[in-house]
Amino acid sequence: MYQINALNPKDEGHQARKRFGQNFLHDQGVIAKIVRSVSPRAGDNIIEIGPGLAALTSPLIGECEALTVLELDRDLAAGLPGRVPHPERLTIIETDALKFDFNSLVQAERPLRIVGNLPYNISTPLLFHLIEFGGKVKDMHFMLQKEVVDRITAEPNSKEYGRLSVMIQYYCKATFLFAVPPGAFNPPPKVTSAVFRLEPYAVKPIVAKDEKALARLVSHVFTQRRKTLRNSLKGMLNEGAFEAAGVDPMARPETLTLAQFVALADQMVA
Known part of the structure; x- marks a missing residue:
C-alpha cells in the first residue's frame, strides 16, 4: 500500500520510496472527503498512522487540540513540523505501527481515534494488531486497496466474503465509505483505493466461547x-x-x- 501524502512545491525534492510503497495524494477533494468522514473534534485523541507529507495531518491538526502520528520513515518524520499549521499540537513517534503498543496513548475518558493508511504488505496483521486494542478505540478510518476493503466489508454469498470479512466483522462494525481513483495520487498506483471505517464493539453482538x-x-x-x-x-x-x-x-x-x-x-x- 502507498503512503497518503500531500504533494506540494516544497516537497518536490522528496522521492517516493518503493520500500515504503509511497505515492503522494494530491487531490484536495479526496483529502477533504476523508477529513469529513473522520469528523475530528477538539477533544479527540487522534492517532494517525503513516502521515507521510501531511496530506491528512494538516487539516486534521487544524480541527483538534493535539494529534499523535506514527511514522516509520525518519526523513519524513523530521520534516513534519514544517508541513503543518500548528506544529505545537503535533507529537511524532518514529516507530513501526505493527510493533507499537497503542495502550501507551490511551487517555482517561478519551478513546483512541485512529486514521491513516495501512501498507498493503502488512495490512492484515496490522488490522488484527489494532483490534487487540479495540476496547480503547472509538473508531478507525483507513485507506487500502479497494479489493481489500471489499473483502473486509463483504456480506455472505459474495465472492469477496472470506476469512477477513468474518474475523474483522466479529470484532468491529465495518463500513465501506468511498473509492479513490488512481489519478488522485502522483505517481498513480495501479489499483483503485477505498476508504473505510471500523468501529470496535464495546459489547460484541455475537460472542464465541473460544x-x-x-x-x-x-x-x-x-x-x-x-x-x-x-x-x-x-x-x-x-x-x-x-x-x-x-x-x-x-x-x-x-x-x-x-x-x-x-x-x-x-x-x-x-
Missing part, C-alpha cells in the same frame, strides 16, 4: 472454500455438531453468517 477456536475454524474452511463444510471439517465436527449449530453440512463457507460460524466454533469446544 475466539481462537473461531479463528482456526474460519481460516480452515476458507482455505478449502470450494468444499462443503462436511468435507472440509471432516474429523473436526460430526453430524451432531452441525445439527446442534443449526448449520447445513452441505453448505459452503461463503454462505454462512457470522452467527453460524460462531455456532460451529462453539461446537468445537462444547
Whole structure:
C-alpha cells in the first residue's frame, strides 16, 4: 500500500520510496472527503498512522487540540513540523505501527481515534494488531486497496466474503465509505483505493466461547472454500455438531453468517 501524502512545491525534492510503497495524494477533494468522514473534534485523541507529507495531518491538526502520528520513515518524520499549521499540537513517534503498543496513548475518558493508511504488505496483521486494542478505540478510518476493503466489508454469498470479512466483522462494525481513483495520487498506483471505517464493539453482538477456536475454524474452511463444510471439517465436527449449530453440512463457507460460524466454533469446544 502507498503512503497518503500531500504533494506540494516544497516537497518536490522528496522521492517516493518503493520500500515504503509511497505515492503522494494530491487531490484536495479526496483529502477533504476523508477529513469529513473522520469528523475530528477538539477533544479527540487522534492517532494517525503513516502521515507521510501531511496530506491528512494538516487539516486534521487544524480541527483538534493535539494529534499523535506514527511514522516509520525518519526523513519524513523530521520534516513534519514544517508541513503543518500548528506544529505545537503535533507529537511524532518514529516507530513501526505493527510493533507499537497503542495502550501507551490511551487517555482517561478519551478513546483512541485512529486514521491513516495501512501498507498493503502488512495490512492484515496490522488490522488484527489494532483490534487487540479495540476496547480503547472509538473508531478507525483507513485507506487500502479497494479489493481489500471489499473483502473486509463483504456480506455472505459474495465472492469477496472470506476469512477477513468474518474475523474483522466479529470484532468491529465495518463500513465501506468511498473509492479513490488512481489519478488522485502522483505517481498513480495501479489499483483503485477505498476508504473505510471500523468501529470496535464495546459489547460484541455475537460472542464465541473460544475466539481462537473461531479463528482456526474460519481460516480452515476458507482455505478449502470450494468444499462443503462436511468435507472440509471432516474429523473436526460430526453430524451432531452441525445439527446442534443449526448449520447445513452441505453448505459452503461463503454462505454462512457470522452467527453460524460462531455456532460451529462453539461446537468445537462444547
